[in-house]
Amino acid sequence: MGKEPIKSHEDLEVYKMAFDVAMRIFDLSKKFPAAEKYSLTDQIRRSSRSVCANLAEAWRKRRYEAAFIAKLNDCESEAAETQTWLKFAVKCDYLNVEIGRELYGTYNRVLGMLVTIIKNPSPWLIKH
Template identity: 75%
Template sequence: MRKGSIKSHEDLEVYQVAFGTAMKIFELSKKFPVEERYALTDQMRRSSRSVCANLAEAWRRRRYAAAFVAKLNDCEAETAETQTWIKFAVKCNYLDIESGRELYATYNQVLGSLVSMINNPSVWVIEK
């Protein structure tokens, strides 16, 4: 999707991928043990949702490159955090290895898009 055809953060492919993956995590984590409700389950859901929320905030901060990039950096950090929780879920046998690999790889794709946006903010920043 070209920049010109993007009207909101929801039009960004990276947002759509992150949102869809956060919803997959929500569904998969419903099967996690009850004792993980306020630990791994909660953390994993929060960080995956935060990727999307920070993208939305970054989109609205495009008037200033530094503010835009700072929010994208938060997004990048939340993505890496989510990958860490995915690894824990696999190691604890709450997620099967294949599901974990798929989720992790999708977040690598998200990271690639975020890094590209961070390295090229002028493409996205609103011109004055």
């Protein structure tokens, strides 16, 4: 059987990967110290979720190439920001190195997929 057609942003592999890793970060961040509640914990949760939210917005902006790419660039920025927070979480001993590397690597894959779409948006755009 062939692949199912993509009907929504939730069908995109990049969205599924970003959503799953954001949920994993949410679960892991529950163990971060209370002192980090309004800083690292909130920031890493916000940026990881924002990748997904911006993908949803990008999907709905496919009529306009520039708007679509701009939203995908926002996804890229949020994914890179999440990688930065992951590094802080590891350095502060809130995450072990192996888990930090695994999550960071997942965001590298997310970034790679985003860049691929950004470089060739045509197949994704809604034709007028």
